[in-house]
Amino acid sequence: MLAGLNVDALRAHRAERSKVIIDQAEKHRRIKALIIMNTRVDEVLDQLEFLMASSGGSAEQTALLLAAPTRAGKTTILKLFVALNPPIREGRSIIRPVLFVPTPAKPLVNDLAAAMLTALGDPDPTQGTEKERLRRIYELVARQKIRVIIFDELQHLINRENDKVNHESGDWIKQQINDLGCAFVLAGTERVMRLFVLNDQLPGRLDDPVFEMRSFHADDPKDFEDNRGYLANWDKEIVACGALRECSNLANKEFATRILLASQGWPGFEAKLIHATSKLAILNGDSRIHLHHFERVFDRLSLLMKRAGTNPFRGNIPRSTEIWLDDESFEIVLERYEEERRSKLNLTSRSARI
Numbered sequence: 001m002l003a004g005l006n007v008d009a010l011r012a013h014r015a016e017r018s019k020v021i022i023d024q025a026e027k028h029r030r031i032k033a034l035i036i037m038n039t040r041v042d043e044v045l046d047q048l049e050f051l052m053a054s055s056g057g058s059a060e061q062t063a064l065l066l067a068a069p070t071r072a073g074k075t076t077i078l079k080l081f082v083a084l085n086p087p088i089r090e091g092r093s094i095i096r097p098v099l100f101v102p103t104p105a106k107p108l109v110n111d112l113a114a115a116m117l118t119a120l121g122d123p124d125p126t127q128g129t130e131k132e133r134l135r136r137i138y139e140l141v142a143r144q145k146i147r148v149i150i151f152d153e154l155q156h157l158i159n160r161e162n163d164k165v166n167h168e169s170g171d172w173i174k175q176q177i178n179d180l181g182c183a184f185v186l187a188g189t190e191r192v193m194r195l196f197v198l199n200d201q202l203p204g205r206l207d208d209p210v211f212e213m214r215s216f217h218a219d220d221p222k223d224f225e226d227n228r229g230y231l232a233n234w235d236k237e238i239v240a241c242g243a244l245r246e247c248s249n250l251a252n253k254e255f256a257t258r259i260l261l262a263s264q265g266w267p268g269f270e271a272k273l274i275h276a277t278s279k280l281a282i283l284n285g286d287s288r289i290h291l292h293h294f295e296r297v298f299d300r301l302s303l304l305m306k307r308a309g310t311n312p313f314r315g316n317i318p319r320s321t322e323i324w325l326d327d328e329s330f331e332i333v334l335e336r337y338e339e340e341r342r343s344k345l346n347l348t349s350r351s352a353r354i
Helices: 007-032 039-053 074-084 109-120 130-143 167-179 190-197 221-240 253-263 267-284 291-304 330-353
Strands: 063-067 088-090 093-095 098-102 148-152 183-188
Touching: 007 267, 039 063, 039 074, 039 148, 039 183, 063 190, 074 098, 074 148, 074 183, 074 267, 098 109, 109 130, 109 167, 167 183, 183 190, 221 253, 221 267, 253 267, 253 291, 267 291
Parallel strands: 063 183, 098 148, 148 183
Antiparallel strands: 088 093
């Protein structure tokens, strides 16, 4: 505490500014609370719903892989699915159709077990040996009649510096898939693919090996129009919630193209851009979001993200390869991991011959 500080005088000095700030923050809170649906979100929710409907019984339990870049919107979609299937209290018991487990950073097996027990509501998630924690997990999963278990941020099992996989923790998750009578969702960035490259049993457990989260593509006419519809809905809902007075024309073809290229077509990233730019508009007292708000936000991103290149909101519309530098596409990642898998098989074959 500051000795001799006149707090009343300080409050009086801040009163008017605080009133304005609270009003601005409330408007921005309304925007951040908006859930704007789009075709990409529905595609993932369809897969999750199918997975849950087909889980349980005597059939082999399967898993759904959700791999996409940071800010693609994976976690938001997963939380929507959890919200659609909330816990239900039956007498003194809780029925939990979906269990959401965030993967801790650099997790050991006991860290994963603790995260799972925390999600299950265990009062002492860090207590007990590995076997004791596993027994409690199995009991709680059965008692709460869980049908789908979601492991989010599974890229934490892969070292960012050298791509090495935490095999012990990966095997522990595989054991849960084998032993528990429910379906699983394995979600993370593209690095999570290494779990499948180095563990031959996991690909066989995928519910739909063909499915992948997809971004909107600027060169696909239907994608482009779907994305414009998504942006138009943002515009409409922002005005409807009273946060801004006018539509910002985000769905205008040129404006939509710039936003699509900046976000690489990921709705989650577009939402983040809209959150940031709408805050600038509110703080400036503007009636809508302008192009210069996006320009300023992307300039800031370019300082924080080493891959950001040319600002797509300044001057002529640049090529996508100029906006995000050294971008490793999803297909390239898969090709590299496939090469590693083949090398591994070749080494195994040579060892067997020797």
